[in-house]
Amino acid sequence: MSFISQSSPHAHATNSTQRVMLTVVLATIPGALAMVYFFGVGVIINLTLTIGFCLGFEAAVLYLRKRPIGFYLKDFSALVTAVLLGLALPPYSPWWMIFVGCFFAIVVAKQLYGGLGFNPFNPAMIAYVVLLISFPVQMTQWAAPVNLGDLPSISEALTKVFTGTAIDGYSGATPLDAFKQSESLTVADIYSQKPIFSEAFFAGAGWEWVNAGFLLGGLFLLWRKIFTWHAPVSMLAVLALMSIIFYDGSSESSAPVLTHLFSGATMLGAFFIITDPVSSAVSNKGRLIFGGCIGLLVFLIRHFGNYPDAVAFSVLLMNFAAPFIDYYTVPRSYGHSKPRRATEKVDV
Amino acid sequence: MLELITENAVVTALVALGFLALVFGALLGFASVRFKVEGDPIVDQLDALLPQTQCGQCGYPGCRPYAEQIAQGDEINKCPPGGQATVEAIAQLMGVDAPELDTGGAESAEVTRVAYIREDECIGCTKCIQACPMDAILGAAKQMHTVISDECTGCDLCVEPCPVDCIDMIPIPTTVQNWTWEKPASNSNIIATDKQPAHQAA
Amino acid sequence: MTAHAVTHQIIATSSQSERKLFPIPGGVHPPENKSQSLNLPLSALPAPAKIILPLNQHIGAPAKPLVAIGERVLKGQLVASAKGFISANIHSSISGTVTAIEELPVPHPSGLPAMSIVIRSDNLDESVTYEPCENYFELPKEQVIAKIQSAGIVGMGGAGFPTSVKLGGRGKIEHLIINGTECEPYITADDILMQTYPQEIIEGVKLLAHLLGNPADVVIGMEDNKPKAFTALKEAAKGTNVQVVAFPGKYPSGGEKQLIQRLTGKEVPSGKLPSDVGAVVQNVGTVYAAYRAVKYGEPLIERITTVVGGALQKQGNVIVRIGTPVADALSEFGFKERQASQLIMGGPMMGFTLETAEIPIVKTSNCIIAPSYAEMPPVAPAQPCIRCGLCAEACPAGLLPQQLYWYARSEDHEKLQAHNLFDCIECGACSFVCPSHIPLVQYYRASKGAIRTEREEKAKSDRSRRRFEFKQERIAKAEAEKEAKRIARQKAAQEAQQKMAEQKAKAPPAAAAPATAESAEDTRARLERALASAQTRLESAQAKHAEAVAEGSDRVDQMAARVKQAELKVQEAQAKLSETQHTPTASTVDTNSDDPVARAIAKAQAKNAMSPLEKAQSNVESLENRLSKAQEKHQQALSEGADNASALLIGVNKLTEKLEQARTELQGLQAESLSSTEKPAAAPDDPAAAAIERAKAKAEAMASMSPKEKLENQIESLTGRIAKAEQKLAAAQAENADTVEALALGVEKLKAKLASTQQELEQLNP
Structure with a gap:
C-alpha cells in the first residue's frame, strides 16, 4: 500500500477561515439585537437584503470567473461583508440603494480585485462611502430610536423599503448629527435641549446601547483571539484622547468622550471594520499605528469636517496607507541586528 | 551698471535667473561627473543572464554573440536552453514585454540533459570533441570518448557530428541529493475542490 | 578512578541555582499527545530478519560501502565508511549476509530511492568484540573524538549532523547545551531515554564537556512536561556542574537556535553557526550514544524510537536496530493499515510522510506516527490568504510568513531573500496556525530549492562561460600560430625561389636538374663534389691561417676558427659520402625509418603481407588467449563476490562470441586456401580501412543515387540498426543493467528517425 505524501506539518490548529468569519458574524449579534430593539424591523430588512444580494453577487461573479462557487461561498467572507454593510446602512433604506451598495461591495471592491485576500479596501466601507456620496439624503435619514418615537410596523417598513413611500415621524437626528447641527449651543445646552441626549443615559439615546x-x-x-487588541484599542484611545483635549464645554467644544465613543459607528468600526485583516496593517506595531491614525482621522472629520460621522472615510484612507505602514514596521528577524526592508538589495 | 540692474525689474529677474541657471548647471555637471555610475555594459548583463550552453540554437556562435545581437535589437526569445525564465529575465532587463519562447519547432527542453556516449559503440573519431564548446568530452583518436557530465551543458552540438550515432542526450536523474520540494499545486486561485478524499473512517 | 582527577573542575564548581530564562518570539502550542506512548515501559524490538542500511543517514556525503554482496558481516561490523569530512560510518546492526547493495526507498521526504546495503539475518546475532575504554579522560581529545567518529555517531534529534565534526570545532565554547526539549508532539523517545539512563547521560555530558574544553555553562534543557525525566536527571546531576533546566513548553523551543536563545539570550547571527556565539547543542540521544561509543566502544547500531498513532493497537517506545524496516516496528505494535491516514517519520510538525512501510528506521528516526483519520485528517484544500497575521505571530524566526508566501507564489526570488527566507527553520508553526490551510512551509521549501538550484545554475553557467572563452582563446591561439607558420613558410619558399632564380642565373641550366631528380649516383657525385670543395676550402683556410700566424696578425684566432669549421664540414661531407656508398639503393622510406608513423605503416604492410589465412589463425590464437584470461578474472571475481563479476561475464561472453566468429572465418579461409591456393587480396584486410572504403563507396553510391533510393537505403540501414539496438536493449533488460534507459531512448530515437524517413519516402512516392 502506498501512503499519501505531503509536506509537514501534518498537525494543524483547528481554526479555519470559515470559523473566523462565522465567529465575527456571531459577535455582531448583541449590537444587531440592540439595533433591532431601538430602530425596529428595518434593521432585519436591511440584513436580509444585504445578505441575499451579497451572496448572490458573490456566486454570480465566481460563476463568471469559473471558480468553484460552493468552495468560496463557504468561506463566509461575503456573509461578513453583508452583515457589516447591513448594520452600517440606515434602516428602512430603499432596496435599490442596498442593491447598489452590495454590488459595489462584492463585485467592485472585492471580486474585481481578485476576491478574498486581494482587496486593498474594506468592501463594506467602499459600499458605504459610495452610497453616502451618491445618495446623501437617504443615507442621512436614520430612524429615531424607539424611546423617541414610534417604530414603523412591518408592512409600513416593507412599503417604505420597496416603494419609497415616506413614513411620517420616524426619522430623527443621530447624536452626532445633533451635535453637528447645533453649533451655537454649548455642550450643556445641547444635552438639555436635544431629546436624543436628554433621554440618554451616558451618550445618545439608543445609540449608546x-x-x-x-x-x-x-x-x-x-x-x-480572532484578532489582536492593537488596532481597536489604539483607535479608541486616540479618539478618546483627542475628544478630551478638545473638550471645553463651549459651543466650539468637541463632544464629550463618551459621546464620541458610543455614537455613530465607533464601536462597530473599532471591532468589526478596522480589524478586517485583509485590508489592515499586518504587524502588531503596524496595527497600533493603523488604529491610531483611524482614531485621529475619525475625530478630525467629526470635529472639523462636514460629515457627522467619519469611520468609513477614515478606514478607507488608512487602507491606502496600510502597505506603507507595513513597509516601515518590518519586524527584526532572528539573527539579524536590524530589520531588513524589502527594497534593500541582497548579496546573493 | 549695478543701478541699472537693481532698478530695472526685468533685468534683475534675468540676472538672477541666469545666475541660478549657472549655479545649477555647474552643480548638475559636477554631479554627473562625480557620481557617474559605472554600470555593466548591457552586453555583459545580457551575457550573464544567458545559460552559457553555447549551443548556437539562437543562430549565433555562442551566448556572448547572441547577447551582443540582443543589445543591437535582436529578438530576446531565441534561447531554448534558458527557457521562458531567461526570456523573462532579459525582458525585465531590457524593459520590454516578455514574448513567448521561440523554440524553433523543437520541443522545449525544460529538463536539463547531458550527453552520454555509449562507449562500446564509440569509434574514437574525435568529431564530438571538436564540436564540444565546453571541452567537456575526453578522449583521443581511436580511443573511446567520454563526457564529463558535470561540465556538459546539454547543448546537443556533439550529437550531430557523431558518425555512429552513439551519443544520447539523457535527462539528469533526480536523486535524493538534488531533489527539491515542488511548489504546492495552486488550487486556491484556479480550481479548488471542496471534496474531501473518500476514506473509510474507523 | 583516575578520571576523577581530571574531572575535579566539574565537580568542584557545582552550582544548582535557578537559571534565568529568556523569552523566544512566536511559537505555537499544538496538542502534546505525549501520554499515549508513555504507558508502556521501554522494550526492545526483536532483531529483524533483514536490515536496510541507507548509505546516507546523515547530513553530508554518503558513506562508501566496504562489503560485497554475499559477504558475511557481524553485528557492529563497519559496513560503510565515511567519505569526506562531513560524513559518517555505518555499522551492521545484526549478523548475517549482505544480499544486495542497491537503490531502495529511504527515509527522505522525496520518497526517492538511494543506495542502501541490505543484510539478511542469520539469526545468530554474533557481534564483533567492542573495545571498552575506561580512561577516556586521560586520552588525547583527538583520540576520543576519533572513537566517536568511528562509531558513526550523528545528531539523533533529527538533523543527523556528524557529532565528531561538532566536537572538533574551533573557537572557544562557553555553553554546552544538551537538548532534551523534545518539543514536537507525540515524540517521547528522549523522555524515556532520560528517565531510563540518567546516569549515563550525565556521564556523557561530562565527556562532551571535557572534549569541548570544559565550558563554563553546561546545561540540559527540557520542557516542563517531563517531570520524571527532570527528577531523574536532577538526581543524577547532583555534585556536578551540569544544570538541569525545565521551562514551559512552546513549539519550537527545541530548535537549536531557539534553545540557545531560550537558555542564553543569544541569537545565532544569520548564516552563522551556534559555535559563533560560543554554543554547542547536542541532543540527549546523541550524548548517550557518544558516551557508549567511547566507554564501551559500541557503534551506533540501535536507538530508541517512539511508535505511536491511532492506527496502532498499542503505542510506546522501543529500542530498535538501525536499519529495521518500519513495517517490522509497526506490526509489533498492531498496525491497522486501513485505519492510517498516513505514515510519518519524525514528529507531526517537521517529520515527513513515508509512502511505504518498507523504509528502514535510521539513526535520525526518533518517531514513527501512524495516525488515524480522526487524528490527522487529510489536509483541507487551501483557501485564500486573508492576511490575518497569525503566521507572523507564530514565527519563531520573526519572519513575515505571508509576505514570503506572496513572493513564493510569484517566484520573486530577490524579494524572498530580502525577507530572509533562508532564516526560516521550516518548523511549520505558520502552516499550523493558518486558518486557510495554506501549505506555507512547502512554499518556502520549494522556493529555497529553486533559489539554490538557480545559484548552482548560475555558478555552472559562469564556469561554462569561462571554459568556452578559454577554448575559444586556445583555438584562436592555435589558429594564430598556424597562420604565423604559414606566413613563415611562404616567406621561406619565396626566399628559396629567389635564391634559386639567382643560382639559375649564375649556374648553367643543366645544374639545376640534379636538385630535382637525383639518382643515387648523382647524389654520390654531388656529395663527392661537396667534399672536394670543402677540402679546398679547408686548404685555403689553413693557408690563410698560416699566413696570419706568420704575420703575427690579430686575425689568427679568427682564422683558426675558420679552419676548424672547414675541417668539420669536410668530415661531415665525408660521412655523408660514406653513408651513401654503404646504402647506394636505399629507398626514401628507409631513410626516414625513425618516423613512428612510417613504422606503423610498415607494420601494417607487413601484416597485410601476411596471408589472410595466417592472419585469421593468429587472430584466433590471440582471442583464445584473451578469453582464457577473461574467464580466469571472472572466476576470481565470482569467488570474491565482487560487484564487477557481471561486467566481467559480459566481457567473457563477448570474447567467446568474437572467438566463434574468428574461428568460422578461419575455417572459411582454410577451405578457400584449399580450393585456390592463391587468392588476390583485393579487399584490404584492415577493418578500419575496410570501413573507410565502405563509407567511401557508400558516399559515392549515395551521390549517384536518386533521393528515393537514398531514402530506401537509409530505411534499410535504420531497420538494421533498430534490430541491433533492440537486441542490445533486450540484453540489458535481462541483465537489469542501468543502461536500459539510455538504450530504450536510443531505440526510440532510431524508430522516430525511421518513421520520419519513411514519411519522406512516402512523400516522394506519389
Whole structure:
C-alpha cells in the first residue's frame, strides 16, 4: 500500500477561515439585537437584503470567473461583508440603494480585485462611502430610536423599503448629527435641549446601547483571539484622547468622550471594520499605528469636517496607507541586528 | 551698471535667473561627473543572464554573440536552453514585454540533459570533441570518448557530428541529493475542490 | 578512578541555582499527545530478519560501502565508511549476509530511492568484540573524538549532523547545551531515554564537556512536561556542574537556535553557526550514544524510537536496530493499515510522510506516527490568504510568513531573500496556525530549492562561460600560430625561389636538374663534389691561417676558427659520402625509418603481407588467449563476490562470441586456401580501412543515387540498426543493467528517425 505524501506539518490548529468569519458574524449579534430593539424591523430588512444580494453577487461573479462557487461561498467572507454593510446602512433604506451598495461591495471592491485576500479596501466601507456620496439624503435619514418615537410596523417598513413611500415621524437626528447641527449651543445646552441626549443615559439615546452591544461583541472576539487588541484599542484611545483635549464645554467644544465613543459607528468600526485583516496593517506595531491614525482621522472629520460621522472615510484612507505602514514596521528577524526592508538589495 | 540692474525689474529677474541657471548647471555637471555610475555594459548583463550552453540554437556562435545581437535589437526569445525564465529575465532587463519562447519547432527542453556516449559503440573519431564548446568530452583518436557530465551543458552540438550515432542526450536523474520540494499545486486561485478524499473512517 | 582527577573542575564548581530564562518570539502550542506512548515501559524490538542500511543517514556525503554482496558481516561490523569530512560510518546492526547493495526507498521526504546495503539475518546475532575504554579522560581529545567518529555517531534529534565534526570545532565554547526539549508532539523517545539512563547521560555530558574544553555553562534543557525525566536527571546531576533546566513548553523551543536563545539570550547571527556565539547543542540521544561509543566502544547500531498513532493497537517506545524496516516496528505494535491516514517519520510538525512501510528506521528516526483519520485528517484544500497575521505571530524566526508566501507564489526570488527566507527553520508553526490551510512551509521549501538550484545554475553557467572563452582563446591561439607558420613558410619558399632564380642565373641550366631528380649516383657525385670543395676550402683556410700566424696578425684566432669549421664540414661531407656508398639503393622510406608513423605503416604492410589465412589463425590464437584470461578474472571475481563479476561475464561472453566468429572465418579461409591456393587480396584486410572504403563507396553510391533510393537505403540501414539496438536493449533488460534507459531512448530515437524517413519516402512516392 502506498501512503499519501505531503509536506509537514501534518498537525494543524483547528481554526479555519470559515470559523473566523462565522465567529465575527456571531459577535455582531448583541449590537444587531440592540439595533433591532431601538430602530425596529428595518434593521432585519436591511440584513436580509444585504445578505441575499451579497451572496448572490458573490456566486454570480465566481460563476463568471469559473471558480468553484460552493468552495468560496463557504468561506463566509461575503456573509461578513453583508452583515457589516447591513448594520452600517440606515434602516428602512430603499432596496435599490442596498442593491447598489452590495454590488459595489462584492463585485467592485472585492471580486474585481481578485476576491478574498486581494482587496486593498474594506468592501463594506467602499459600499458605504459610495452610497453616502451618491445618495446623501437617504443615507442621512436614520430612524429615531424607539424611546423617541414610534417604530414603523412591518408592512409600513416593507412599503417604505420597496416603494419609497415616506413614513411620517420616524426619522430623527443621530447624536452626532445633533451635535453637528447645533453649533451655537454649548455642550450643556445641547444635552438639555436635544431629546436624543436628554433621554440618554451616558451618550445618545439608543445609540449608546447599540455601541455597547458592539463593544460586547468585540470583547468576545478578542477573547476568542480572532484578532489582536492593537488596532481597536489604539483607535479608541486616540479618539478618546483627542475628544478630551478638545473638550471645553463651549459651543466650539468637541463632544464629550463618551459621546464620541458610543455614537455613530465607533464601536462597530473599532471591532468589526478596522480589524478586517485583509485590508489592515499586518504587524502588531503596524496595527497600533493603523488604529491610531483611524482614531485621529475619525475625530478630525467629526470635529472639523462636514460629515457627522467619519469611520468609513477614515478606514478607507488608512487602507491606502496600510502597505506603507507595513513597509516601515518590518519586524527584526532572528539573527539579524536590524530589520531588513524589502527594497534593500541582497548579496546573493 | 549695478543701478541699472537693481532698478530695472526685468533685468534683475534675468540676472538672477541666469545666475541660478549657472549655479545649477555647474552643480548638475559636477554631479554627473562625480557620481557617474559605472554600470555593466548591457552586453555583459545580457551575457550573464544567458545559460552559457553555447549551443548556437539562437543562430549565433555562442551566448556572448547572441547577447551582443540582443543589445543591437535582436529578438530576446531565441534561447531554448534558458527557457521562458531567461526570456523573462532579459525582458525585465531590457524593459520590454516578455514574448513567448521561440523554440524553433523543437520541443522545449525544460529538463536539463547531458550527453552520454555509449562507449562500446564509440569509434574514437574525435568529431564530438571538436564540436564540444565546453571541452567537456575526453578522449583521443581511436580511443573511446567520454563526457564529463558535470561540465556538459546539454547543448546537443556533439550529437550531430557523431558518425555512429552513439551519443544520447539523457535527462539528469533526480536523486535524493538534488531533489527539491515542488511548489504546492495552486488550487486556491484556479480550481479548488471542496471534496474531501473518500476514506473509510474507523 | 583516575578520571576523577581530571574531572575535579566539574565537580568542584557545582552550582544548582535557578537559571534565568529568556523569552523566544512566536511559537505555537499544538496538542502534546505525549501520554499515549508513555504507558508502556521501554522494550526492545526483536532483531529483524533483514536490515536496510541507507548509505546516507546523515547530513553530508554518503558513506562508501566496504562489503560485497554475499559477504558475511557481524553485528557492529563497519559496513560503510565515511567519505569526506562531513560524513559518517555505518555499522551492521545484526549478523548475517549482505544480499544486495542497491537503490531502495529511504527515509527522505522525496520518497526517492538511494543506495542502501541490505543484510539478511542469520539469526545468530554474533557481534564483533567492542573495545571498552575506561580512561577516556586521560586520552588525547583527538583520540576520543576519533572513537566517536568511528562509531558513526550523528545528531539523533533529527538533523543527523556528524557529532565528531561538532566536537572538533574551533573557537572557544562557553555553553554546552544538551537538548532534551523534545518539543514536537507525540515524540517521547528522549523522555524515556532520560528517565531510563540518567546516569549515563550525565556521564556523557561530562565527556562532551571535557572534549569541548570544559565550558563554563553546561546545561540540559527540557520542557516542563517531563517531570520524571527532570527528577531523574536532577538526581543524577547532583555534585556536578551540569544544570538541569525545565521551562514551559512552546513549539519550537527545541530548535537549536531557539534553545540557545531560550537558555542564553543569544541569537545565532544569520548564516552563522551556534559555535559563533560560543554554543554547542547536542541532543540527549546523541550524548548517550557518544558516551557508549567511547566507554564501551559500541557503534551506533540501535536507538530508541517512539511508535505511536491511532492506527496502532498499542503505542510506546522501543529500542530498535538501525536499519529495521518500519513495517517490522509497526506490526509489533498492531498496525491497522486501513485505519492510517498516513505514515510519518519524525514528529507531526517537521517529520515527513513515508509512502511505504518498507523504509528502514535510521539513526535520525526518533518517531514513527501512524495516525488515524480522526487524528490527522487529510489536509483541507487551501483557501485564500486573508492576511490575518497569525503566521507572523507564530514565527519563531520573526519572519513575515505571508509576505514570503506572496513572493513564493510569484517566484520573486530577490524579494524572498530580502525577507530572509533562508532564516526560516521550516518548523511549520505558520502552516499550523493558518486558518486557510495554506501549505506555507512547502512554499518556502520549494522556493529555497529553486533559489539554490538557480545559484548552482548560475555558478555552472559562469564556469561554462569561462571554459568556452578559454577554448575559444586556445583555438584562436592555435589558429594564430598556424597562420604565423604559414606566413613563415611562404616567406621561406619565396626566399628559396629567389635564391634559386639567382643560382639559375649564375649556374648553367643543366645544374639545376640534379636538385630535382637525383639518382643515387648523382647524389654520390654531388656529395663527392661537396667534399672536394670543402677540402679546398679547408686548404685555403689553413693557408690563410698560416699566413696570419706568420704575420703575427690579430686575425689568427679568427682564422683558426675558420679552419676548424672547414675541417668539420669536410668530415661531415665525408660521412655523408660514406653513408651513401654503404646504402647506394636505399629507398626514401628507409631513410626516414625513425618516423613512428612510417613504422606503423610498415607494420601494417607487413601484416597485410601476411596471408589472410595466417592472419585469421593468429587472430584466433590471440582471442583464445584473451578469453582464457577473461574467464580466469571472472572466476576470481565470482569467488570474491565482487560487484564487477557481471561486467566481467559480459566481457567473457563477448570474447567467446568474437572467438566463434574468428574461428568460422578461419575455417572459411582454410577451405578457400584449399580450393585456390592463391587468392588476390583485393579487399584490404584492415577493418578500419575496410570501413573507410565502405563509407567511401557508400558516399559515392549515395551521390549517384536518386533521393528515393537514398531514402530506401537509409530505411534499410535504420531497420538494421533498430534490430541491433533492440537486441542490445533486450540484453540489458535481462541483465537489469542501468543502461536500459539510455538504450530504450536510443531505440526510440532510431524508430522516430525511421518513421520520419519513411514519411519522406512516402512523400516522394506519389
